[in-house]
Each structure stands twice: as structure tokens, then as C-alpha cells.
């Protein structure tokens with residue numbers, strides 16, 4: 451469940467998310483992808499920097515997400531490109547785990 455706390459932060463209940471799972475989230479005009487990396491959570495923009503395809507549905511192995519469109523890879527911890535054809539970073543968003551909720555801070 452996603453709850454709007456204010457215009458700059460959302461909270462997501464992550465009790466049902468297992469390590470290696472991702473979840474697409476739309477909030478406040480943002481299209482995000484929440485990633486569970488071995489119990490640590492990271493959020494990237496749900497749009498590949500290669501051809502702007504959604505990253506949702508891509509395989510997450512550790513901190514490396516494979517784009518489902520052309521197989522490019524990025525590190526969800528910082529959005530950095532890890533394998534062609536992804537060459538530019540993907541935006542990331544600060545997160546904080548509070549009990550079973552992930553708080554995601556959004557830029558305006």
C-alpha cells in the first residue's frame with residue numbers, strides 16, 4: 451500500500467517484498483521502481499536511460515538490474531550503467547526503511 455505523506459515523501463509497505471523483487475510505483479507524477487537488494491531497498495526511476503523503456507519486469511540479481519527491453523544493466527544503488535547498451539545513469543531517489551515501511555523522498 452502506498453500512502454502519500456506529503457508532497458515530497460511517500461511510504462510503501464514492503465512486508466510482502468522478498469529479496470530480488472521489484473515493484474513499480476507511481477506517485478506524485480513520478481514513475482519509480484522499488485528494488486529489494488537482500489533486504490536493503492533502493493529506488494530508481496522506472497525508465498531505462500537507453501531507450502526510455504520501463505525497467506519494471508527486469509531481473510534483479512544482487513544490486514544489478516537487467517533492463518527487460520535490450521538486456522542492458524545498471525546498479526540500482528546509484529543508477530550507474532553496468533552493461534551496454536545502458537550508458538547513462540538512471541536517476542535514483544533517497545530511501546529510508548522505518549519498520550516495514552520504506553520512505554521515499556521525491557524531489558518536488
Ligand code: FES
Pocket residue numbers: 498499500501502503517518519520521522523534535536
Ligand atoms: S531500453 Fe533498456 S537497454 Fe534498451
